[in-house]
Amino acid sequence: MTTSIVDTLDGIVGTGTPVVSVAPLELSAPHRPVPLEVRVSAPASGTNLPVVLLSHGNGWNLDGYAPLAAFWASRGFVVVQPTHLDSRRHGFGFDHPVFPTIWTERIADLTRVLDQLDTLEAAVPGLAGRVDRDRVAATGHSWGGQTAQTLLGARILDESGRVGEDRSDSRVTAGVLLAATGLGGDELHPFAQENFPFMRPSFQELTTPTLVVAGDRDQSKMSSRGPDWFTDVYTHSPGATDLLTLHGAEHGLGGIAGYEVAETTDESPERVAVLQRLTTAYLRTALGVDEDAWPAARAAFSGAPDPIGRVDRK
Numbered sequence: 001m002t003t004s005i006v007d008t009l010d011g012i013v014g015t016g017t018p019v020v021s022v023a024p025l026e027l028s029a030p031h032r033p034v035p036l037e038v039r040v041s042a043p044a045s046g047t048n049l050p051v052v053l054l055s056h057g058n059g060w061n062l063d064g065y066a067p068l069a070a071f072w073a074s075r076g077f078v079v080v081q082p083t084h085l086d087s088r089r090h091g092f093g094f095d096h097p098v099f100p101t102i103w104t105e106r107i108a109d110l111t112r113v114l115d116q117l118d119t120l121e122a123a124v125p126g127l128a129g130r131v132d133r134d135r136v137a138a139t140g141h142s143w144g145g146q147t148a149q150t151l152l153g154a155r156i157l158d159e160s161g162r163v164g165e166d167r168s169d170s171r172v173t174a175g176v177l178l179a180a181t182g183l184g185g186d187e188l189h190p191f192a193q194e195n196f197p198f199m200r201p202s203f204q205e206l207t208t209p210t211l212v213v214a215g216d217r218d219q220s221k222m223s224s225r226g227p228d229w230f231t232d233v234y235t236h237s238p239g240a241t242d243l244l245t246l247h248g249a250e251h252g253l254g255g256i257a258g259y260e261v262a263e264t265t266d267e268s269p270e271r272v273a274v275l276q277r278l279t280t281a282y283l284r285t286a287l288g289v290d291e292d293a294w295p296a297a298r299a300a301f302s303g304a305p306d307p308i309g310r311v312d313r314k
Contacts, residue, residue: 005304006270009277012296013284016074018044022124023062024083027116029109033098034090036109038062039081040124041073050135050287051117052077053110053151053172055144057179057257061087064257065141071276077283078131080120082109086143094195103198106147107167110138114171135287137174139279141256145180146198149233152177153206156198157184163202174286175210176279177240179218179251182225182232192222203237210240211282213275215249217266234312242298244278246271246309271308274301278311 023039039062042049052072056064061083069079085092085102092098113120114136121127140148150156152175156164184193184200192199199222214230223229234243246253252264254271281297284290298311 005301006273006277008300008304009274009281009297012293012300013075013277013280016071017046017076019070019073020044020124020126021070021073023081025120025123027112027119029112032105033085033092036112037083038113038120039069040078040120040127041069041081042078042124042127042130043073043076044126046076047130048132049076049078049130050132050137050283050289052079052283053113053136053138053140053148054079054081055106055110055138055140055147056081056084056087057140057142057144058086059088060257061089066258067256067272067276068139068279072280072283075280075284076289078127080113082113084109084147099195103143103146103196106143107150110147110151111169114169133171135289136172137176137283137287138169138172139176139178140180141178141253142180142251145177146201148175149177149180149201149203149206149210151175152208152210153239154233154237155202155205157200157202163205166205168205168208172208174283175208175239176213176282177210177233178213178256179215179230179253180212180233181220181222182229183236187224187229189222189224196222201233203233203240206233206237207239209286210237211242211244211279211286212240213244213246213253213279215246215251215253215266217248218251220251241314242282242294243312244275244309245312246275248308274308
């Protein structure tokens, strides 16, 4: 399947152009315990470039997720990757006093990026005047998915079940959620219940167009639910209208966190290649670059022989 479907998808999303990537770039973040550093990756040419925020999973940093960041940038997006406080570079473990606030600081990091796009645009050689601020997507993997989905409209329930603060951002008009955690409840393991208040989401308020990506062998250590836990946002959100389920994929979805990353338990270049192209097609359509890209890619993938996944659509 690999060669034929990847070639077909390349015909839809293009073969890519050279990329400029600059890091670390520091943004203003008053009262943050350490500076906020980001990476910006952008195509070396082109104008009216949409912005994609990419929020990393637990422990990662601005150097992770190169298979996605570089690919998206080569296909016409300005990809911005903040290093959140949970990065292993900072050493704030579960028992550190700052840890309970990290989930809210993660959300603030993405907002800070949007507030300071002028700074980032000026800091990347040749990027000034080429960014389209009206087309912004929020994306993320694992904990990064939870971070991104909050900007898309998801809320957090308090201990009494009331819907919490609206932390969405109207500047964000599309999303891609990769292995994003699902609903809370009794299935959450005690550690998660005690330490991760953000694992009590409400998806009813998420109305922003969103693609959800999940692996059908992704068994979380935080919940006794099976892989379907990672599809909850699709099931319960009015905005998440598309679900890509990858067969045989575990939490790393084939290796999106980086090349030759030891924590990838399901390494599959084929899976990553297909995921790169399908998410690109979705972003191109959702952000108004090419209205035909996602329908064409979805049809090609669904019609391929021996598919490595499926796409569902509400």
